[in-house]
Amino acid sequence: MIYKWYILYLSGILGLNAALFGTDSEESASVRLEMPADQINVILRQTSMPDLGRGRLAKILTRYYIEGLGGPEDWEKISSLKVSGNLLLKEGEFELNAFLKKPDLIKVSMRDNQREWVLGYDGETAWREFPRANRKAEPMPADEARRFKHSAHFGSHLLYPFAIGKTIEYIDTIPVEGTICYQIRVTLDTDYQVDYFIDIRTYLEIKAVNTDLRTGEVNSLVYQDYFREYGMPIARQVESFEDGEWVSSLRLDEVKVNAGVIPWMFKMRD
Numbered sequence: 001m002i003y004k005w006y007i008l009y010l011s012g013i014l015g016l017n018a019a020l021f022g023t024d025s026e027e028s029a030s031v032r033l034e035m036p037a038d039q040i041n042v043i044l045r046q047t048s049m050p051d052l053g054r055g056r057l058a059k060i061l062t063r064y065y066i067e068g069l070g071g072p073e074d075w076e077k078i079s080s081l082k083v084s085g086n087l088l089l090k091e092g093e094f095e096l097n098a099f100l101k102k103p104d105l106i107k108v109s110m111r112d113n114q115r116e117w118v119l120g121y122d123g124e125t126a127w128r129e130f131p132r133a134n135r136k137a138e139p140m141p142a143d144e145a146r147r148f149k150h151s152a153h154f155g156s157h158l159l160y161p162f163a164i165g166k167t168i169e170y171i172d173t174i175p176v177e178g179t180i181c182y183q184i185r186v187t188l189d190t191d192y193q194v195d196y197f198i199d200i201r202t203y204l205e206i207k208a209v210n211t212d213l214r215t216g217e218v219n220s221l222v223y224q225d226y227f228r229e230y231g232m233p234i235a236r237q238v239e240s241f242e243d244g245e246w247v248s249s250l251r252l253d254e255v256k257v258n259a260g261v262i263p264w265m266f267k268m269r270d
């Protein structure tokens with residue numbers, strides 16, 4: 001169905017036991033980000049870009065936070081985004097508008113000349129509104145809601161590395177889309193796995209691959225033509241794929257940071 005693109009698009013819009021304190025080895029073996037449980041307090045779990053100490057993965061993530069995302073000071077200044085652009089699907093071309101607010105509030109509309117689809121998440125309920133005679137918003141079915149909530153996370157899942165239910169690993173350094181990238185894997189307790197491919201020179205995300213560990217479904221996004229707002233990198237062009245086949249192309253025309261987005265905008269309408 002036309003609205004299925006959101007699983008891919010929304011995923012984009014922001015180990016080794018001694019990983020933090022151990023070796024700086026250049027081996028390709030998986031390296032996991034870990035810290036003794038008695039050292040992880042509530043503040044550390046809620047810190048988006050904490051001091052990670054030593055170790056290969058810690059160094060990669062630290063440079064990703066600073067060089068790729070602009071650093072903690074710029075990140076903390078950003079509370080919301082409004083983006084507009086054109087979305088190309090097999091079914092045609094659509095105008096897209098999206099509002100996003102930390103930590104995971106989102107509302108997206110997609111329209112052509114006559115119809116409009118609206119999808120949203122208010123932090124509790126994922127909902128949808130389709131073009132039909134009796135237009136009415138309704139909660140998403142459970143499986144759809146699970147995927148949508150996963151995709152609604154503001155920013156990369158590499159942020160908040162010590163959040164409960166999250167494991168981060170260095171997998172390998174490999175060529176991706178003509179660029180040499182670090183492959184960093186995040187595994188969530190919601191049974192999702194996200195592989196991020198980060199350019200070793202710019203520390204920008206080149207590609208992200210989302211795997212639903214329950215169903216085996218694989219969705220991926222390729223990011224191109226970056227620019228920055230408030231220090232945060234935003235890709236103007238996003239190509240989306242499902243199980244290796246092209247699904248959509250998104251071209252952003254306008255991005256507004258901290259554009260007066262407020263929580264009630266994300267509520268499901270009666």
